[in-house]
Amino acid sequence: MSGNEVSDPRIYGIKAKIRVVPDFPKKGIMFQDITTLLLDPKTFKDTIDLFVERYRDMNISVVAGIEARGFIFGSPIALAIGAKFVPLRKPKKLPGEVIFEEYELEYGSDRLEMHVEAVDPGDRALIVDDLIATGGTLCAAMSLLERVGAEVVECACVIELPELMGRERLGGKPLCVLIEYR
């Protein structure tokens, strides 16, 4: 499997289950809705299996999932490969001591937070989200993990929007996706 678009017969079934919703959340955006994939148990299982097969022998010790759709894919992957799961969350959701990283939105900025002590130096991390667009959120996620001394092994997304060039914002870290949408 290459670090780019995965080729496997299961991919066609997964691609067919993604619903594209025009003009959401605003005009001009073709929203990639993965909830329809979750409605098909076989397709959802195939999605998880494809990632698990790739990562199970890579000694990943932590899967970091980006709130909220990254939780849906990251949690089953972590369980299957025996890694701990760390949620990366919007501000003020995590109790106790956190660190944060800011990232840009189209208008303004937002923050991603992580629990201090959830990740140790030397942890080998996989970051999971449903989709990579501009790469801003994934870049913030990588920064959080690297700041505590973890090694980001790879980023994994179901969908990539390659025209937004998010891949180039990952500081050279590899990205594995199942589907590209152009």
Next chain:
Amino acid sequence: MSGNKDEEDPRINGIKTKIRVVPDFPKKGIMFQDITTVLLDPKAFKDTIDLFVERYRDKNISVVAGIEARGFLFGPPIALAIGAKFVPLRKPKKLPGETIFEEYELEYGNDRLEMHVGAVEAADRALVVDDLIATGGTLCAAINLLERVGAEVVECACVIELPELKGRQRLKGKPLCMLVEYRCSF
């Protein structure tokens, strides 16, 4: 599993010890039940999921509805293991396309839970999953959404219950399965 100590599975104690209680979050007086520390222990996290899967795998559950966002941590692995579809129940304006909503009360004001139209059908047998039940307001809204489209809510499943808040009584008679109780008074 729902609180009868004589039958308590040995895995439950391991899960309970991993839950971190954070005082005064999100505000003073609240003892917040933090499950992220359970997720940091692969065995405890697996045991949590296994306990629910063992309970539900032969109950013909066709849909697991998970409540955003911590219900998304437990619901999808359960759904995958039992071969059910997963339906996210979300805060307003997150789900694209056509949705229905149910309002529920907060301490101050209201909030809404949304579900996609067409995700759940009248013949579906549903399990509702969240990390914790407090007052039961959110779970009640979830039950309402599922019943409005004609599904049968078989049970609600939570890792933690705060029994003093009596959420169990707000579930329209639906059974609740939980793994760990937290009482502020003893």
